[in-house]
Amino acid sequence: MKFDRYDLKILEELQKNARITNQELADRIGLSPSPCLRRVKALEESGIIRDQVTRLKASALGLKLCAFIHISMDRHTPERFENFERHIREYPEVIECHLITGQSADYMLKVMVPDMEYYQEFLLNKITPLEGVTGAHSSFVLRNPVNRTELPLTHLGH
Template sequence: MEEKSLVKLDRIDRSILAQLQENGDLSNTDLADRVGLSPSPCLRRVRLLEEAGIIVRKVTVLNARKLGLTLTAMVQIGMDRHTPDRFETFEKTVAGYPEVQACYLITGQDADYLLQVIVPDMDAYQSLLLERITRIPGVTGVHSSFVMRKVVDRPALPLNYV
């Protein structure tokens, strides 16, 4: 998949993005005040950032612990064959598991994929692993590590490079 060319952002664009990453519920008026624009030009810039694909979507971040989701696992997955059909099957399957928060195709490890999984407890993890993940065609190895504490949990992207 070819990526569009990078969009050149100015200081105000970066400020808009920083404010929206911090609080996606800001009204256009509040956002305009915070970035030093009047509402119309601010809204135009937000729409341009959306059209350029820089703003992908707005979400609400939930507190996992308060919902009883207390076990986070980082799961390394090894595949039997490195073929497009094996990878496509695996990726489509795990994309359908709501417990999988992130899935990365990786290099530099014995594993092919790294999953971030969140579940209520070890029983739920065992069920996910044994009844679903290990039954995906091509999965030959699984190595699980459990998160003891989140040290950095930052959904916002660093804008100092753009």
């Protein structure tokens, strides 16, 4: 899909605030409301705009421990990966799951939990017993100086 400056500006603005009204969005990008709304609908229908969510402050909800878990698997078969991924999707503590390369691990999970005690129970009772898991190495977040959801769009303007 080709993007013009209006499309890019719409995407930038909606990434900053998905709750913006169509009138406000139109004013910010320099279009009238009707064409602005048509462009937003086209971006949604094309799948570029996937969904709109509300970000919550994890620490205010008691989720004070963020961990990355590198998971090693015993076999690299589609069935083994599908089984692991099916189970991982059931755990709300898993915020992200990535199949990775270039490391000794096969998966990297981002997990949010209240504390170390909860983490230990989660790791020992839910992650390590999964069929095929041969190793789990944890890293804990000390500070998070960059935490954005906006995707960079600068490469699209070329």
